Amino acid sequence: MKPLKKLIKDLEIIDFFPKKHRDYFYNLEIKGITENSKEVESGYIFVARKGTQFNGEEFIEEAINKGAVVILKESPIKEVEKFSNVFFIQVKNIKKALSRIVLNFYSHPEKELILIGVTGTNGKTSVSYFTKNILNKAGLKTGYIGTIFYETDRVIPALETTPSILKIVSLLKEMVDKNFKACVIEVSSHALHQDRILGLTFDIAAFTNLSRDHLDYHQTMESYYQAKKKLFTCYLKPSGKAVVSQETEYGKRLTKELKPILKDRLILVNNEKIKAEILDKKNGLFLLVKFGDKEYKISTQLYGDYQAKNIATLCGILLTLSYKEDQIISYLKDLKNPLGRLELVTEYKGAKIFVDYAHTPSALEEVLKSLKSLKDNRLIVVFGCGGNRDKGKRPLMGQVASVLADEIILTSDNPRFEDPLEIIEDIKKGINGSKPYKVIPDRKEALKEAIKSLKKGDVLVVAGKGHETYQEIKGKRYSFSDQEEVLKIIREIGG
Template identity: 35%
Template sequence: MITLGELLRSLPSARVLGPTATPIADIAYHSKAVRSGGLFVAVRGLQHDGHTFVAEAIARGAVAVVVERPVEVSVGVTQVIVSDSRVALASLSCAFFGEPSRAFSLIGITGTNGKGTTAYLLDAVLARAGRRTGVVGTLGVKVGTQTTPLDRTTPEAPDLQRILRRMADHQLDNVLMEVASHALALHRVDGCRFRGAVFTNLTQDHLDFHKTLEAYRDAKRTLFEMVDPDGNAAINADDPSASLMAAASRAPVVTYGITSRADVRAEGLRLHLDGSEFTAVTPRGRLPVRLRLHGRFNVYNALAAIAAVDAQQIPLELIGQALAEFAGVPGRFEAVLEGQPFAVIVDYAHTPDGLENVLQAARGFSTGRTLVVFGCGGDRDRTKRPVMGKIAAQLGDVAIVTSDNPRSEQPTAIIEEILTGIRDPGSEIRDQPSQARGLRPQARIEVEPDRRKAISRAIELARPGDVVLIAGKGHEPYQEIKGVKHPFDDREVAREVLRQLRRGQGSGVGGQGSEQGSW
């Protein structure tokens, strides 16, 4: 078992009060997770200060505590005083778990949208080349064919290093990790050895945390400062922040794009009902690519994967085969199929840019109308709510505004902020629910706070050739309300409604009947 003194080699400037020969059994940042012989790191969070829980941590068995200011401790408990507990937490976690990221090639993927799909495209390409791979991100932790869920995109440092240790013990060759801006700003990935990094794009999100788009961008940029000089960085040259990301990179940069003269670029792009086709022009030659994924945004994700493995000398034909075989990611433009004569698509789009991208993709293969069901998450960036409302009204033929994960907020208050983006006091839409009065008539707007009823309503309104897009939650199997995660999966709800309509029963929750009946 590692001793406190051995761990403290990672914190040379710390002030230590107490014995250091004590064996350390575990490391924790939450007092309730402390076990006998553990080290507790008091972290100042957004809502709680870990320093107020030091006594509880000691009562639960902590033999040492890391703090930013002196606190009262029991006799025999070592106190380690540091300038920044979060930085210390990352360093200690890396040391405790034996710096596992050095055992494999770790590629970090950052950006507002596309991180998850890009990670899984890379996973498919590397696996096709015979590599043993793992993924850490929004969909959970994937090792081989086994996936376990996570409660956040990038875990806190001890949880992340524990995961990476398990991956190292499985003797993986490559790990693909979604790196959220929160994780970078809060030092969760400090100490990780990145052999590669990918920048997908940067648009509005998380301003509740970062406050400004510049701070959000700067958080993303720090990933490229962490990449090994002998690694590589794949950067979307079509994004306005590309030059800033490239300037921060210590590693050689490979650019990708559609509209720019990037190192890896798409030529002859064709978007169609079955996906897309293009020729990828790369430093190693030309690669015909056929994707089963819809939308221009997924072309960018595929180009990112090609650019990220450019230095690994994987044969281009293997890359092409992997991309052609890739069926998609759960909850990302995922079709719900029950034999209906219209499309039902579930997507994780929860940002303005994400919603615009999937709506454009939906309109691209719809032969009828595009109906969108969406909301915005509570306790998150409020400034994007009216923007998303405006996008839905401009690109949808029918927009049903509903709840997402309201968390501690009132769903109706969130909906009202969404509606401000499409409200014009001088106009009025007729024959719509009273909550939607005064909205511009680009789209037919309805308000239904109950997400299940909103999904049912959209499906019942659908006609042959239409596309119903259910946006915001994607793969999530819950809806978070007042601190409780209630079981709720957009895909399963849609499937249930479709089956009821197929039986000619109606959903029983839409309340206004179907426009197309059973099929």
């Protein structure tokens, strides 16, 4: 607990009420902070912020009834006389105010940690996960906040890739209390665009790549790119270093735009100096890793051609942390794909079954290209597309599947509030009769059909959901894990 006056000392306050009891409220011991009225407890500050879906100011009365003693808001204070036991504060910028009081409440844990931020369309989960694992193995106790989970000394299910500043800072505080020295954070374009990480600055920022995704939100690729760029222009420490992969034109553009600003603090990977080349991939990637004139051959337990690019980005991050090339190489051999990233779930009837998170055209293309070399017979893909998201990528994913897969089963992903059959119709436009396919909207039945048809030498990939353990249908989340369903089906049919 901390007195209110210590939490609000940096705020740009426009007005407050009641004025005659200011000193009393300033000395109140605050027990917690939230922007969710359902989480309010006695002695809390409720931050009435307007989000993308809800306006917090509509829940002020509910928060007060649950015990909020301070209300932070951006709009003028009026009609609050009936709440005489509550202190209202109007601030100039609610996002800045939220960030400052949270950091003050948790005693600025971000100052005690090396912060590493990773952004990009594809690869940020793998790069972040690998970085966290290697740093821990090297003796630098490191936490993780990202798509598959949040990890301190415990593992917490992730509701979103980059959570609110409230959640992030509370996790950082937990890490500091447990003697962590670093934290790797996946930074999404939504979080950057919304300034969800306001108040944090990173020691290292890494960019993997950029391809079509989230255009339902960003509208254009330019807007999407500018959101990603903010990690380097707004959230990198003055002494911070940037690692930028040259695997896409957007990476090359970012390099050109950052060079005048960062100069020797810019490390480029997936170019002629730092890269990983695939020598063989039948039983995990066998790589030639290059650091300038130095070359190392190494066997790994990784699957997926794209992991070679992720390894180069990982190497760039580790080099900025002053690890030597031979040290880095020694750690690579033990890496395994993260949960739901070309995860080999099992083998059945001599066929390999993978689960992958690929939910963009470029990600699906990378996955299918990677798996083609593993098949001795057919490459079968089961996938759908998320509802209430970028509809333009649906036919593109259908086109990718029709070019690279031998058999396609279209099914439901997270339809949300859309009709699964209408989503499938959009995907079918990209297939356009070029490849036979089946439509089985029930995801479990689609998996069952695919598994029953497997023959020796086949490779089956179930794409789209990866690590997720639910299906989102009409506002509700129903328990569903591709990995668990695959194993359950095999048990049911006598595998």
